[in-house]
Amino acid sequence: MKMLRTTKFLAALALVIVPATALAATTTVHEPSANDLLQVGAGVNDYRTGLNDATKSGEAWDVRLVFGARQPLGIEAAYIGALNDLTGSTAPGVGTSAPGTTTPALMMNGGEALLRANLGGVNGDIQPYLAAGFGVLGQRVVDRSDLSANSATGYQNSTDLEVPAAVGIDAFLQKRLTLGARIGYRYDFHDTVRADARASDAQAWNATARLGFAF
Secondary structure (H helix, E strand, C coil): CCCHHHHHHHHHHHHHHHHHHHHHHHHHHCCCCCCEEEEEEEEEECCCCCCCCEECEEEEEEEEEEECCCEEEEEEEEEEEEEEEECHHHHHCCCCCCCCCCCEEEEEEEEEEEEEEECCCCCCEEEEEEEEEEEEEEEEEEECCCEEECCCCCCCCEEEEEEEEEEEHHHHHCECCCEEEEEEEEECCCCCCCCCCCCCCCCCEEEEEEEEEEE
């Protein structure tokens, strides 16, 4: 009689455990390792040698794809941009409209590719890194209000090669969100946006805060 009760109890327990185990097996989601990253950044851009006397500190932004963000080596591909007001005292002819009606600014847009060395270990949730590469950028003078072309004398449209380098850190948070910070340096070869001066090798620094989605 005792054996019969034990058998019935085990049978009833099996009826509970087996379906629950099967349900758990079918509802468990194993997410793939998030090694790639889509990231946007916004911050400050500041020109140094070549354009430092003609520009003020301004905005910087970028949209960046990172392949292998949690591996020892990764690759970055990015769209970059910046907008820096011109200083009238060193930019003859800036603002050809009536005084005070326009704010001329130097606008930069470009693309770059970088090799990235990740220093936080494979799949590290805190990932410091170093990066360097090459790119192409275009520069032109625009009215800040609507980004239309500004006919400031002494300036012209310019397309140049650049060498970017950066140091930064990314934090991989819960699920797919990442937060980060980055300091970048850019060296422009033979920048000719200042038409009234000989070609110069302009340099710029930028610092951005970053929001990303890992996939």
